[in-house]
Amino acid sequence: MDCILCGKCMEVCPLLRATSREELSPRSKMLLGTMEGEDPARLASLCLGCGRCREKCPQGVDVPAEVARLRAEHPDFHAWLWKTWLTRARELWPSTGLVSKLIPSRFQPEKLGPMLKMLDDVRSGPGVAPFVTVTEFGDALRGEPVMLFAGCTASHARKRWLRVSKELLSGLGAVLLPSRFECCGGSLRLAGCPDDADRLCERNVNAWRDNGRPTIVTPCASCLHSLRAYPERMFEDELEAEQWAGSLLALSSALHDCRYELSDVRPVSIGYHKPCHVVGRDADAALVEAMLGREPDARTVTECCGFGGLMRLADPGPADQAGSECARALSEAELVLTGCSACAARLPSVLPEDTAAGHWLDVIGV
Structure with a gap:
């Protein structure tokens, strides 16, 4: 239209x-x-x-x-750099030293610096000890075969998210199947790399088929959004496309009927950042409220953290301005939680130095 x-x-x-x-x-x-x-x-x-x-x-x-x-x-160097950053995450993200060797030095301070900082921030975590314990698991996935779509950040940078996700699925009684998933492909598609995105989509759909088309659970709101947006040409027919759509589940949705206990040592004020790609009910926000037993002290509704993907490389100034709007909305919080891996990587650069930020997986002790 x-x-x-x-x-x-x-x-x-x-x-x-x-x-x-x-x-x-x-x-x-x-x-x-x-x-x-x-x-x-x-x-x-x-x-x-x-x-x-x-x-x-x-x-x-x-x-x-x-x-x-x-x-x-209109491809350019920025698109190539972003494509390399995502398609070679397995090799690049665990070691910033390897990144420095592969990328020409004249581009590193201006173009690569923000990406390396985000990677360091997400690898180190929010610097807050876990203060939430699951005291009783619900039955949302009990006995159900599932595949975990952990996402690139959990798989290659913040591996604690991967471990906690598996522990939570085990507690829920899910039957965890091998997950040979690649990147969801969403950021690559938006960056103007459709062929690369299609290859990743095809591999992910094939991995799901090979396991008998089970439920796919992900802790990342942006990955969930991208998986839901897979083009129909990736599937055998309309029925399989509907099966794929029906198989996708936010990990937070399966945790709503659990019981939680908070330790005495925890941040006084806790905020929540709503990822841009959440449409409709925000399952991650509902989970944070369930864990805290109350609404967060501060939250975003319309503000964007300014992650921006390719735009962070091409023109970071406007993205930083958007991030400042987000920081103002969260200024009352000592700790900010979110349900998106990209937002969790970006928020430490947006918020004041004395404000911690991370994924809600960071505060769950297992």
């Missing part, structure tokens, strides 16, 4: 709200996308990829998909 320039998207765009630059709005991106040349394409590609405009649009216009198309038509 075509953009009718109604401006509904401008009400929800965190990039526009943070910068007041109308040329960065979703509506402007649709106009710029019709123009020829490198400059309009570069400006139109300055997008955080949050997808809020897509949900708001009465015409069903998918601006992030248009941005991905423009990026694919």
